[in-house]
Amino acid sequence: MAKGIPIATIARLPVYLRALRLLSERGVNLVSSEVLASSTAVRPTKLRKDLSYLGSYGVRGVGYDVDYLTHQISRAMGLTQNWPVVLIGIGNLGQALAGYGGFSSRGFQIKALLDADHTKIGTVVGGHAVRHISELERVVAENSNCIAVLAVPEDVAQAICDRVVNAGVTSILNFAPTVLQVPAQVQLRKVDLSIELQILAFYEQRKSINTTTLSNPA
Amino acid sequence: MAKGIPIATIARLPVYLRALRLLSERGVNLVSSEVLASSTAVRPTKLRKDLSYLGSYGVRGVGYDVDYLTHQISRAMGLTQNWPVVLIGIGNLGQALAGYGGFSSRGFQIKALLDADHTKIGTVVGGHAVRHISELERVVAENSNCIAVLAVPEDVAQAICDRVVNAGVTSILNFAPTVLQVPAQVQLRKVDLSIELQILAFYEQRKSINTTTLSNPA
DNA sequence: GGCTGTGAAAAAGTTCACAGCT
DNA sequence: AGCTGTGAACTTTTTCACAGCC
Numbered sequence: 001m002a003k004g005i006p007i008a009t010i011a012r013l014p015v016y017l018r019a020l021r022l023l024s025e026r027g028v029n030l031v032s033s034e035v036l037a038s039s040t041a042v043r044p045t046k047l048r049k050d051l052s053y054l055g056s057y058g059v060r061g062v063g064y065d066v067d068y069l070t071h072q073i074s075r076a077m078g079l080t081q082n083w084p085v086v087l088i089g090i091g092n093l094g095q096a097l098a099g100y101g102g103f104s105s106r107g108f109q110i111k112a113l114l115d116a117d118h119t120k121i122g123t124v125v126g127g128h129a130v131r132h133i134s135e136l137e138r139v140v141a142e143n144s145n146c147i148a149v150l151a152v153p154e155d156v157a158q159a160i161c162d163r164v165v166n167a168g169v170t171s172i173l174n175f176a177p178t179v180l181q182v183p184a185q186v187q188l189r190k191v192d193l194s195i196e197l198q199i200l201a202f203y204e205q206r207k208s209i210n211t212t213t214l215s216n217p218a
Numbered sequence: 219m220a221k222g223i224p225i226a227t228i229a230r231l232p233v234y235l236r237a238l239r240l241l242s243e244r245g246v247n248l249v250s251s252e253v254l255a256s257s258t259a260v261r262p263t264k265l266r267k268d269l270s271y272l273g274s275y276g277v278r279g280v281g282y283d284v285d286y287l288t289h290q291i292s293r294a295m296g297l298t299q300n301w302p303v304v305l306i307g308i309g310n311l312g313q314a315l316a317g318y319g320g321f322s323s324r325g326f327q328i329k330a331l332l333d334a335d336h337t338k339i340g341t342v343v344g345g346h347a348v349r350h351i352s353e354l355e356r357v358v359a360e361n362s363n364c365i366a367v368l369a370v371p372e373d374v375a376q377a378i379c380d381r382v383v384n385a386g387v388t389s390i391l392n393f394a395p396t397v398l399q400v401p402a403q404v405q406l407r408k409v410d411l412s413i414e415l416q417i418l419a420f421y422e423q424r425k426s427i428n429t430t431t432l433s434n435p436a
Numbered sequence: 437g438g439c440t441g442t443g444a445a446a447a448a449g450t451t452c453a454c455a456g457c458t
Numbered sequence: 459a460g461c462t463g464t465g466a467a468c469t470t471t472t473t474c475a476c477a478g479c480c
Contacts, residue, residue: 008449014416019397032461040397044461045451052463060457060462077416078423085415092317096310102395102412107419145426147418170425171418177320179237179258187421189414194320196407197303198232198295200365200389201325203405205296207388208363226471250439262439263473270441278440279480 005076009050013073015040016047017106020070032063079107084143086169088160089152090115090130093175097151098126111146112139116156133160140167147171154178223294227268231291233258234265235324238288250281297325302361304387306378307370308333308348311393315369316344329364330357334374351378358385365389372396 005013019039023031033044033051040047051057051069054076058064074080085108087097097103098113113125116133123130131139140146148164150157150172157176164172165186174180174190182188223231237257241249251269255262269275269287272294276282292298303326305315315321316331331343334351341348349357358364366382368375368390375394382390383404392398392408400406 006449010417010420011413013420014410014413015397017416018395018413034461041399043451046449048462049450049464056463058462061460062458063461076420078419079416081423083415083419083422092310092314096314097411099310100411103415106412106416108412108415145422147415147422149415171422173414173418177236179233181257181259187418189418191409191411191414192232193315193318193409194324194326195229195232195236196391196409197301197321197326197365197367198235198297198324199228200391200405200407201297201301202228202231202295204301204363204365204389205299224471252439261473263475264471266440267442267472274441276440277480278478279438281439 005053009053010077012040012042012050013077015042016050017070017073017077017079020066020073024066024070029066030063031066031069033058036064074107081107083108084111084146085109085149086112086114086136086139086143086146087149087151088114088133088136088164089150089175090117090120090125091151091153094151095125097149097175098128100126108147111143114139136160136163137167140164140169145170147173149173149175150180151175223271227271228295230258230260230268231295233260234268235288235291235295235297238284238291242284242288247284248281249284249287251276254282292325299325301326302329302364303327303367304330304332304354304357304361304364305367305369306332306351306354306382307368307393308335308338308343309369309371312369313343315367315393316346318344326365329361332357354381355385358382358387363388365391367391367393368398369393 016036019036033048037044037047054072057069057072085103087094087110090098090113098110103110110128113128113130114133114136115121115130120130121132146169148169150160152160154176157174157178158180161172161180161182165182170185171187172182174188177192177194180188234254237254251262251266255265272290275287275290303321305312305328308316308331316328321328328346331346331348332351332354333339333348338348339350364387366387368378370378372394375392375396376398379390379398379400383400388403389405390400392406395410395412398406
């Protein structure tokens with residue numbers, strides 16, 4: 001338990017959390033690695049290995065207590081505290097994010113919506129008033145350790161990112177289709193719509209190739 | 219070149235493509251692995267290794283021709299053809315996706331927008347008229363090898379997914395916060411907004427821990 | 437001299453096989 | 459008997475070191 005949780009495991013824990021919540025809502029309070037794995041598209045052994053990095057929270061011969069395991073994963077992920085989120089860019093995507101229920105229910109609290117468009121300032125989106133981007137530095141100062149979510153146009157993304165970093169933010173989730181440059185101490189993750197499509201295209205293409213050539217039985 | 223391109227490499231090629239396009243727009247037509255790597259947040263050796271799976275498209279002592287490399291990566295990814303895309307669910311997120319320029323410019327063509335909400339049918343979003351979900355099967359039949367993008371509510375995601383699969387789609391990009399069950403031959407990728415946030419929270423939490431305890435020098 | 441291409445080594449991640457507990 | 463937990467084997471991915479070509 002002591003050492004470090006592998007990066008690959010970290011990326012899967014939220015998926016387990018989601019499946020556990022669903023089970024809990026259905027009144028299930030005990031689950032085997034086999035059942036939990038099948039609802040998260042991983043193999044049971046991988047699931048058990050992942051969970052073993054957190055500790056021994058299952059019961060041999062029985063399974064895992066759904067709520068207890070949920071709590072343990074949440075704790076390991078740092079989700080027992082509430083993380084302030086500042087959402088920048090209130091276009092269609094920003095509005096979708098502002099209204100996304102998955103944030104508040106998972107330890108994230110939107111603290112401010114910021115946009116540069118004066119016609120949007122003061123309008124209410126997802127229960128929050130939109131404020132002007134000029135307030136960025138103040139908002140970040142008021143919310144220590146906040147996470148910045150960037151849903152801004154590609155051409156201003158790096159500039160906004162720089163401001164966010166200078167204001168002291170060390171965790172950024174970027175939706176703009178750009179590779180942002182940040183200092184090493186800043187954690188940056190990106191969600192890229194077209195990249196995922198391109199990866200699908202590759203596999204779709206490969207399917208056609210496989211049906212017309214002899215190669216690649218896998 | 220012949221064998222298979224590693225999965226990890228496939229996931230990075232679209233990032234290289236994006237950086238190459240940017241360079242091309244700026245009039246740069248020759249680039250070293252060092253420069254290209256720095257604008258994609260990978261190390262030069264990894265970039266060269268990735269490219270080496272496609273073939274030997276660089277020139278030693280010189281670098282890579284931007285347009286030529288762009289073409290070769292596009293070809294390897296199957297992006298020289300146009301992929302039809304059917305977008306299902308025209309809420310805020312669906313509208314953001316429908317208006318996202320990154321699709322058309324990268325070999326993807328939206329063929330239909332579908333939604334269940336009758337008040338939306340006929341409205342035009344991103345240049346496409348919204349059609350009723352009942353047309354799903356017809357639309358899929360008319361667009362062979364199309365990619366389905368699901369931006370539907372969580373509670374109907376699996377049902378829509380099943381319909382899409384039954385209609386013959388073998389590539390799905392899911393934005394709903396659910397783990398979908400699909401047959402093995404169907405490629406499924408997901409984009410999950412809250413999972414990315416949770417991963418950030420983990421690293422943000424770890425930062426605070428590291429400054430207050432002795433553990434984990436890495 | 438400079439930069440690519442690539443085997444070989446190292447590291448990370450996954451799967452296996454079974455010990456260990458209830 | 460049943461299901462977890464985990465060292466060990468295996469596979470994939472990354473990094474290194476340097477040969478090869480312009």
